[in-house]
Amino acid sequence: QQQVKQSPQSLIVQKGGIPIINCAYENTAFDYFPWYQQFPGKGPALLIAIRPDVSEKKEGRFTISFNKSAKQFSLHIMDSQPGDSATYFCAASKAGNQFYFGTGTSLTVIP
Amino acid sequence: ETGVTQSPTHLIKTRGQQVTLRCSSQSGHNTVSWYQQALGQGPQFIFQYYREEENGRGNFPPRFSGLQFPNYSSELNVNALELDDSALYLCASSPGGQTNIQYFGAGTRLSVL
Numbered sequence: 001q002q003q004v005k006q007s008p009q010s011l012i013v014q015k016g017g018i019p020i021i022n023c024a025y026e027n028t029a030f031d032y033f034p035w036y037q038q039f040p041g042k043g044p045a046l047l048i049a050i051r052p053d054v055s056e057k058k059e060g061r062f063t064i065s066f067n068k069s070a071k072q073f074s075l076h077i078m079d080s081q082p083g084d085s086a087t088y089f090c091a092a093s094k095a096g097n098q099f100y101f102g103t104g105t106s107l108t109v110i111p
Numbered sequence: 112e113t114g115v116t117q118s119p120t121h122l123i124k125t126r127g128q129q130v131t132l133r134c135s136s137q138s139g140h141n142t143v144s145w146y147q148q149a150l151g152q153g154p155q156f157i158f159q160y161y162r163e164e165e166n167g168r169g170n171f172p173p174r175f176s177g178l179q180f181p182n183y184s185s186e187l188n189v190n191a192l193e194l195d196d197s198a199l200y201l202c203a204s205s206p207g208g209q210t211n212i213q214y215f216g217a218g219t220r221l222s223v224l
Binding site for chain 1: 151152216
């Protein structure tokens with residue numbers, strides 16, 4: 001059973017657009033929800049993360065929105081740039097012991 | 112750079128063989144986790160080691176085993192390789208007491224023929 005479901009599988013936006021990637025989870029014991037960015041040939045890199053007691057977190061152009069009652073969270077990338085083209089993964093964990101990753105979203109930002 | 116180095120970068124094995132993948136983390140990173148990432152998929156948790164002891168395991172058979180050493184290096188061993196073991200294997204290290212913070216290596220691409 002997929003613990004974290006991610007959509008869409010791929011996304012194409014124009015430069016300056018605001019891509020939104022969505023994730024849903026099942027286990028209410030999860031207490032940490034990170035987003036990772038992965039470029040080809042590289043490992044995932046932590047982008048931004050949120051805990052369930054907060055509904056929104058911003059870091060630079062990246063924003064996480066968190067809806068605890070719906071068990072959903074999303075990543076928004078403001079003023080997207082071609083350099084943001086990468087694969088994005090959401091994840092969830094309980095006490096940092098085991099991370100469950102979504103299936104990934106391939107983002108292409110067209111100049 | 113993440114300070115996490117994995118070797119080798121690529122490896123080709125045949126079905127039934129055994130393989131050892133290596134990971135070197137930063138000093139003070141006493142937690143290491145290993146993941147399997149199939150093509151086009153998200154990483155799947157294999158297991159985690161904390162201070163040289165296994166600290167959690169995902170849904171992988173016993174032929175996947177690991178070791179962690181006092182010098183912040185670790186190994187992933189896979190016995191009796193199967194075709195489905197072909198994947199990118201990632202290790203991620205965490206600084207002491209901050210297991211939520213994971214620094215990933217670039218991975219080892221394993222192909223099983």
